[in-house]
Amino acid sequence: SGNKRIKMTSFRLFLMLFLDQPTTRKFLIGVWVGLAFSIAVILSTIGIMDGFERALRHGLRSSSGDVTMQSRNGFFVLDDEIKSELKNEQITRYTSLIQTESFLIFNDESRGVLIKAIDENYGKLVDLPLNIAEQSAAIGSEIARLLKINVGDDIVLAFGKGGTEFRNMPALSRFRVERIVTHGVYQKDARMIYVRKDELQRIMGLGQKVNMIALDVDHTGHKGSNDLKLIEDKISELRMRFEPGFYFKPYWREFASVIEAVQAEKVLISLILQLIVVISVFNVL
Numbered sequence: 109s110g111n112k113r114i115k116m117t118s119f120r121l122f123l124m125l126f127l128d129q130p131t132t133r134k135f136l137i138g139v140w141v142g143l144a145f146s147i148a149v150i151l152s153t154i155g156i157m158d159g160f161e162r163a164l165r166h167g168l169r170s171s172s173g174d175v176t177m178q179s180r181n182g183f184f185v186l187d188d189e190i191k192s193e194l195k196n197e198q199i200t201r202y203t204s205l206i207q208t209e210s211f212l213i214f215n216d217e218s219r220g221v222l223i224k225a226i227d228e229n230y231g232k233l234v235d236l237p238l239n240i241a242e243q244s245a246a247i248g249s250e251i252a253r254l255l256k257i258n259v260g261d262d263i264v265l266a267f268g269k270g271g272t273e274f275r276n277m278p279a280l281s282r283f284r285v286e287r288i289v290t291h292g293v294y295q296k297d298a299r300m301i302y303v304r305k306d307e308l309q310r311i312m313g314l315g316q317k318v319n320m321i322a323l324d325v326d327h328t329g330h331k332g333s334n335d336l337k338l339i340e341d342k343i344s345e346l347r348m349r350f351e352p353g354f355y356f357k358p359y360w361r362e363f364a365s366v367i368e369a370v371q372a373e374k375v376l377i378s379l380i381l382q383l384i385v386v387i388s389v390f391n392v393l
Contacts, residue, residue: 143388150381157374161367167292169359171300173202173233173322174339176357177346183317193349194323197342202323203229206308212247212301213264213280214255221251222299223265225308233322236289240304244286248297252288261285265301267311279311293363336360 186204194202206225211218224230231238240246245265247257257263263285266278283303291297309315325342336358343356350356360367 146384146388150378153377157370161370165360170234171291171296172359174325174359175323177321177354179354183319185316198326199323201233202321203233204318204321205230206318207320211266214257217255221301224302225305226302227305238302243283245283246287246289246302247285248300249288249290250298257285259285281311
């Protein structure tokens with residue numbers, strides 16, 4: 109018991125070095141608050157950047173599906189042979205579409221846009237409300253905001269007619285805005301317009317031809333696995349079967365550099381902030 113009293117007395121004397129003077133107590137409290145704040149900033153920064161990356165990937169996927177498949181020769185027909193090859197690769201969710209550039213004209217203003225001509229299966233594939241009526245279109249929310257377009261307004265789209273006799277003259281077609289779509293990615297919302305595939309095929313004189321297939325990778329039986337790795341592996345298998353006639357892109361390819369930059373900055377900022385924590389720990393000591 110005597111040794112215990114000596115230890116307690118020594119511990120009280122040790123605490124008096126830090127807690128005896130008001131200035132010392134304030135300094136100690138400030139150091140602990142600074143340490144806690146630094147750790148909170150690190151965790152918040154990592155969380156914000158992870159959330160940004162997750163939101164970006166979700167927005168990109170909601171406008172293209174897991175993988176896009178395009179022919180190296182331009183337009184093609186989705187025939188039974190291609191469907192059979194996709195079935196052999198366990199690809200059951202896919203749809204054909206046309207993607208092309210155009211000019212939107214509204215109230216004497218024009219804007220370059222990206223047109224996706226789709227059918228009813230595309231909306232189910234990307235989980236967006238895209239059941240479009242005849243002579244109607246769905247436009248991105250930023251296009252509607254910038255040009256002050258509302259649902260029910262008429263817009264004019266200019267298409268190239270490279271496959272017809274008057275190939276140097278654009279085809280001007282009028283569409284009614286049926287829906288305003290939000291993808292969650294500014295670049296998509298600022299330039300994406302959806303129309304019916306059969307109407308664009310008629311306008312451009314394409315018959316049954318398309319220039320892109322959007323497809324989903326089967327995630328059944330891979331719950332909890334890395335979705336990105338699963339998609340990359342499936343793309344490698346598809347390339348072995350379809351190349352050199354077709355090439356494949358994952359949904360994040362357009363913004364791959366942005367995603368890589370976010371990941372690099374997350375590591376760099378975390379390291380810098382951890383130096384602040386180390387300094388705070390030295391202050392505590």
